[in-house]
Amino acid sequence: MQVVRIRDAKAGFSALVAAAEGGQPTTISRHGKPCAMVVPFGDGQRLYATAKLDLPSYLLGMPEPLETERDPTPMRVLEL
Secondary structure, three states: OEEEEHHHHHHOHHHHHHHHHOOOOEEEEEOOEEEEEEOOHHHHHHHOOOOOOOHHHHHHOOOOOOOOOOOOOOOOOOOO
16 A cells, blocks of 8 residues: 655645556555545445435434424314
């Protein structure tokens, strides 16, 4: 795996993207310490899979409670 300083990564970003497209991940370092990584899209998608949200999960994840007003009238009687 290639390690690149952040300054060089900025200057050669398109080369890093081309390397990632070819399947080669690249580590980016700042002051000698790893801080980021450019990886092929498939690897990133596998590591950070986006979950498909369903309606109940979406509603339960809302920051504020969902306020709804209920109709106080009784339900009608059905004749079967």
